[in-house]
Amino acid sequence: MLESKFIQDVLAKAKQYYKTIVLPEGEDLRVLKAAHMINEQKICKIILLGNEPQIKKDFINNGWNLEGIDIITPETSPKLPEYTKLLYELRKNKGMTEEEAKKTALIPNYFGTLMIKAGDADGMVSGANHSTADTVRPALQIIKSAHKDRGVSSFLVMVSNDKPYVFSDCGVIINPTAKELADIALEASLSAIKFGFEPKVAMMTYSTYGSGKGDAVDKVVEATKLAKEALKTDEFKDLNIQLDGELQADAALDMVVARKKAPTSEVAGSANVLIFPNLEAGNIGYKLLQRLGGCEAYGPVLQGLNAPVNDLSRGAFAEDIVGVIGMTALQAVRK
Numbered sequence: 001m002l003e004s005k006f007i008q009d010v011l012a013k014a015k016q017y018y019k020t021i022v023l024p025e026g027e028d029l030r031v032l033k034a035a036h037m038i039n040e041q042k043i044c045k046i047i048l049l050g051n052e053p054q055i056k057k058d059f060i061n062n063g064w065n066l067e068g069i070d071i072i073t074p075e076t077s078p079k080l081p082e083y084t085k086l087l088y089e090l091r092k093n094k095g096m097t098e099e100e101a102k103k104t105a106l107i108p109n110y111f112g113t114l115m116i117k118a119g120d121a122d123g124m125v126s127g128a129n130h131s132t133a134d135t136v137r138p139a140l141q142i143i144k145s146a147h148k149d150r151g152v153s154s155f156l157v158m159v160s161n162d163k164p165y166v167f168s169d170c171g172v173i174i175n176p177t178a179k180e181l182a183d184i185a186l187e188a189s190l191s192a193i194k195f196g197f198e199p200k201v202a203m204m205t206y207s208t209y210g211s212g213k214g215d216a217v218d219k220v221v222e223a224t225k226l227a228k229e230a231l232k233t234d235e236f237k238d239l240n241i242q243l244d245g246e247l248q249a250d251a252a253l254d255m256v257v258a259r260k261k262a263p264t265s266e267v268a269g270s271a272n273v274l275i276f277p278n279l280e281a282g283n284i285g286y287k288l289l290q291r292l293g294g295c296e297a298y299g300p301v302l303q304g305l306n307a308p309v310n311d312l313s314r315g316a317f318a319e320d321i322v323g324v325i326g327m328t329a330l331q332a333v334r335k
């Protein structure tokens with residue numbers, strides 16, 4: 001992964017900002033190795049959560065340098081009462097008791113997320129030993145969506161023949177409504193800009209400009225309309241985002257097909273942000289490209305949160321974790 005030009009660019013850019021990233025899985029050697037690699041290159045300030053003597057031992061045994069890395073053991077942290085209170089205040093309306101808050105704040109993924117909420121870290125990467133839901137839920141509950149009426153979704157960067165594309169949503173929202181699909185497209189456009197793209201967004205389904213019929217097509221047509229309206233608002237109007245739909249994948253990507261099926265479209269044939277109609281299509285689509293098409297896949301990375309929290313695949317290697325830390329650090333840059 002680390003040979004990838006995309007990731008090298010991400011890491012070089014992230015290094016300019018030296019963001020603070022918390023890694024709650026300090027018991028996992030892959031996470032420790034990734035922490036060491038990031039720290040050695042001074043890309044981010046790393047905070048590890050876990051058992052301090054054990055982490056120190058693991059670093060010494062592997063010949064890694066801990067200088068520059070902070071270790072926090074939630075149980076003995078002087079910040080624990082502050083984070084517990086913060087959690088209780090944020091969740092009491094949802095029925096959380098003070099007793100529950102005391103227990104929950106000690107869970108590393110909650111502790112890490114509370115560090116971000118309290119301003120003590122810029123982002124978090126977890127999931128080497130936790131399910132997606134366990135990693136993502138504290139972020140949804142505590143960090144919440146950046147935009148009050150847009151939900152959190154995810155994107156991947158897929159690289160095919162050295163050309164990067166943004167795919168969304170392949171990881172979070174199972175069956176989006178038209179409004180949610182429009183929001184996914186808007187958030188994916190913002191993610192694309194953050195990662196250096198000039199977004200040309202294709203709202204994809206099995207129909208191009210009315211060639212196919214069905215409720216699924218109607219949903220994408222409606223989502224396209226809603227997203228185009230949103231692009232005229234102050235938040236988006238100066239961002240130079242082009243968006244069109246509904247388009248099939250071939251019309252979105254292949255200029256010859258695009259000229260036949262959607263000759264008036266400014267996006268068709270040259271799309272670089274691909275929006276899938278639901279999680280089944282998106283998740284299957286990216287994994288097929290990764291396994292059969294030889295594409296590199298980076299993500300899924302969450303988008304639309306007030307601060308970045310990202311999930312790892314449980315099979316991740318230390319090098320993969322380094323890549324996700326770099327992407328998370330870049331997401332934490334506010335511009």
Ligand SMILES: CC(C)(COP(=O)(O)OP(=O)(O)OC[C@H]1O[C@@H](n2cnc3c(N)ncnc32)[C@H](O)[C@@H]1OP(=O)(O)O)[C@@H](O)C(=O)NCCC(=O)NCCS
Nearest residue numbers: 094132133136137140141145151152153170171172173300
């Ligand atoms: C992300 C996911 C785990 C959240 O599910 P969950 O934990 O059951 O979430 P809940 O419905 O209990 O909601 C928990 C909180 O998150 C919020 N939330 C849930 N989804 C959200 C979203 N997409 N955006 C913003 N907030 C969201 C809820 O509003 C709720 O907030 P509240 O407690 O303050 O009211 C769920 O959407 C999911 O399982 N998605 C598919 C993940 C997957 O399997 N991906 C494929 C592999 S990558």
